[in-house]
Amino acid sequence: MPPPPDTSLDLTALRLDDALALLRHDGRPGAQQAGESPAAYLQRVIDDLCELSLKDPLTGLGNRRHFLSVLERAIETVARSGDSMLLLLLDIDHFKSINDAHGHLAGDQVLQAVAACLAGCVRPMDTVARYGGEEFAVILPNCRPLFGRAVAERIRQTIAALDIAAAPLLNVKVTVSIGGAYAPEWVRSTAELWIERADLQLYRAKAAGRNQVHLEQPQELAVSAEEKGLLFDALDLGEAAAADPDTRVNA
Amino acid sequence: MNDVVSPSTPAQHADKVPLKPLGKVLAVTSGKGGVGKTFVSANLAAALVKRGYKVLVLDADLGLANLDVVLNLYPKITLHDVFTGKAKLEDAILPAPGGFSVLLAGSGMVEYSRLTPEVRGEFLRIMEGLVPHYDVVLLDTGAGISDVVLFAVSLASEVLMVATPEPTSLTDAYATIKVLVGQQQRQTVRVIVNQAARPGSGAAITRQLQQVLDRFVVTEPGRGVKLVHLGDIPVDAEVRQAIMRRQLLMQAVPGCPAGQAILQIAGTLQKDVIPRP
Numbered sequence: 001m002p003p004p005p006d007t008s009l010d011l012t013a014l015r016l017d018d019a020l021a022l023l024r025h026d027g028r029p030g031a032q033q034a035g036e037s038p039a040a041y042l043q044r045v046i047d048d049l050c051e052l053s054l055k056d057p058l059t060g061l062g063n064r065r066h067f068l069s070v071l072e073r074a075i076e077t078v079a080r081s082g083d084s085m086l087l088l089l090l091d092i093d094h095f096k097s098i099n100d101a102h103g104h105l106a107g108d109q110v111l112q113a114v115a116a117c118l119a120g121c122v123r124p125m126d127t128v129a130r131y132g133g134e135e136f137a138v139i140l141p142n143c144r145p146l147f148g149r150a151v152a153e154r155i156r157q158t159i160a161a162l163d164i165a166a167a168p169l170l171n172v173k174v175t176v177s178i179g180g181a182y183a184p185e186w187v188r189s190t191a192e193l194w195i196e197r198a199d200l201q202l203y204r205a206k207a208a209g210r211n212q213v214h215l216e217q218p219q220e221l222a223v224s225a226e227e228k229g230l231l232f233d234a235l236d237l238g239e240a241a242a243a244d245p246d247t248r249v250n251a
Numbered sequence: 252m253n254d255v256v257s258p259s260t261p262a263q264h265a266d267k268v269p270l271k272p273l274g275k276v277l278a279v280t281s282g283k284g285g286v287g288k289t290f291v292s293a294n295l296a297a298a299l300v301k302r303g304y305k306v307l308v309l310d311a312d313l314g315l316a317n318l319d320v321v322l323n324l325y326p327k328i329t330l331h332d333v334f335t336g337k338a339k340l341e342d343a344i345l346p347a348p349g350g351f352s353v354l355l356a357g358s359g360m361v362e363y364s365r366l367t368p369e370v371r372g373e374f375l376r377i378m379e380g381l382v383p384h385y386d387v388v389l390l391d392t393g394a395g396i397s398d399v400v401l402f403a404v405s406l407a408s409e410v411l412m413v414a415t416p417e418p419t420s421l422t423d424a425y426a427t428i429k430v431l432v433g434q435q436q437r438q439t440v441r442v443i444v445n446q447a448a449r450p451g452s453g454a455a456i457t458r459q460l461q462q463v464l465d466r467f468v469v470t471e472p473g474r475g476v477k478l479v480h481l482g483d484i485p486v487d488a489e490v491r492q493a494i495m496r497r498q499l500l501m502q503a504v505p506g507c508p509a510g511q512a513i514l515q516i517a518g519t520l521q522k523d524v525i526p527r528p
Contacts, residue, residue: 080368080371223422223426223429224467226467227425227467228418230459230462230463230466231421231425231459231460231463232418232421235416235421
């Protein structure tokens with residue numbers, strides 16, 4: 001019989017310094033607490049690190065990694081439940097000019113203010129993340145098409161109304177452009193395709209003059225009179241032929 | 252085709268929708284009822300059998316199934332019993348005239364005409380059990396764009412849209428294709444024109460559908476839908492007689508014009524869609 005594996009945990013054998021420094025920097029207790037077992041301590045360090053790895057350090061929102069993992073899960077949910085789920089991508093208009101005019105610290109203040117505002121605009125079940133430099137993403141599960149535009153508009157207007165203290169004696173106002181797309185219900189899409197569709201709408205919002213919301217229109221199911229008219233053109237062909245006794249088959 | 256999809260572990264997969272349409276599953280659907288969908292499913296199945304395929308037709312029109320009527324089969328055990336756990340899948344599969352197998356919905360399926368997660372789960376489980384055993388599974392779906400129909404169609408790798416040259420049939424076929432493009436990102440839909448006035452008139456109808464789709468259904472570049480005209484089934488008095496006698500046309504009068512047309516459609520499928528292994 002081989003000896004049972006050694007399950008004891010020798011913390012001194014682990015190099016935790018970098019991990020603990022990261023956690024302390026984030027304002028978390030790093031060191032082992034009194035009465036904390038080695039396993040519980042290690043678990044806490046791992047959990048905290050995981051949490052940290054999903055957070056954007058500047059704004060405290062979820063980062064791109066967090067966003068993508070939530071989006072992947074959202075796709076699974078939609079494919080199974082047929083829920084109506086909306087993805088919004090937001091971009092701060094003319095952000096570069098704030099950085100250029102007032103410096104990066106002022107830019108950071110703007111990012112933080114917009115992030116806090118965004119987080120306050122949505123429901124607890126929604127996910128807000130910093131997607132890129134001045135770009136944010138919001139995932140809204142269970143969001144009916146009727147309400148999607150209202151939510152996006154509320155976000156746009158709330159941010160436009162913000163008076164952001166970007167630096168001492170410097171208050172700035174910003175606007176955002178918002179693009180959005182719904183997940184195709186009952187169908188398993190990919191995160192890439194979904195983001196691409198929302199991004200296209202964001203591009204349209206920018207191109208149309210910024211500070212506005214563009215949502216992908218749910219598929220138009222109705223068939224217009226014009227479409228019908230064109231469809232029936234073919235029918236006339238067929239019926240003209242059917243009316244010609246020489247070409248009829250057993251009719 | 253549906254978008255293919257993120258990998259998942261086998262354990263996760265068990266309770267999920269399929270990652271992509273199952274292979275060699277053909278959905279026979281239509282925009283409007285009464286255009287001969289079930290007639291086409293049954294006779295096309297028989298024609299595919301003649302070409303050497305092992306074929307199963309599944310009555311996927313859960314609410315308003317009538318494959319049993321067309322085939323004149325009234326089994327004791329149906330899909331309903333499989334859904335409710337009263338019978339095993341293999342016991343519900345019957346040999347049909349024409350040499351293929353059928354899985355009939357049976358009465359009592361009206362309660363499954365709403366697409367609940369349970370119905371989806373059962374349906375998926377049944378499909379996963381069936382598909383490996385046949386060369387071709389034909390899904391005789393309902394008409395239109397109800398969620399059950401769209402779900403059944405989403406399980407198929409190919410869509411065969413049956414339409415007749417009538418205004419309402421065309422409009423509904425067009426609307427259904429629009430939905431399939433929008434919801435399932437279908438890139439190919441194969442069209443069968445039933446009751447065509449004369450050979451060739453169906454192809455014109457498919458061309459026209461394509462033109463209107465190209466003009467009104469906006470998709471991203473390169474992602475548009477392509478209609479493929481699979482064939483016409485001409486108006487033929489033999490069809491009506493076979494239906495009234497509740498016989499398969501393929502068995503009663505395979506040589507009639509409509510029978511020949513269906514054989515030809517099977518040939519095209521063999522060439523383009525389901526080459527023999």
